Amino acid sequence: MHLLFSILLLAVGACEAVYWQKLTCPYEAQHDNLQRVWCRQTSAECCSGFTFSNKTQSLDGGKLTVTQGSDSFTVAVMELSQEGVYWCGVLNSDHTIIKLADGYFHRTVVEHIWSFTRWILLPLLPMVTIFTSIYYRKSTQHICKKTKDQCDDTTASRVLTDPLYENAAELE
Incomplete structure (x- = not known):
């Protein structure tokens, strides 16, 4: 049960880690209060996208x-939405983009498949865990019956009444 759960968690984590593409944009202290830019390159010196605050x-x-x-x-x-070269940067006071970094971002077939599959797997994961737990409990009870061992609390109560475990206060 735990193995199945671990495999599913690793698969979810691996897919998320692989397909979330990131770009880090280092800037100098004087650019701290400037508008940030994220855009897709349209030509060698132009791009279209978003400006946003810090x-x-x-x-x-x-x-x-x-x-x-x-x-x-x-x-x-x-x-x-579209693959291509993306820039990150800051917008100068004369509305010129100071490009800080760029990177190629792509879409893959696996990314499309995963985007749909994860919404199917998400509700199934708790159900699989519950049913596996129920199955494990029933199979454990069945094994106890086959070995003819008592699998209830009477074994524990018998041990407590054993003379070796008598209360010392009662002996006085």
């Missing part, structure tokens, strides 16, 4: 999450 935690309806650090911010892509 307090923003998610973008595009939760498809992107932003983690702010003291000298960087990280954008994690939960769901990618």
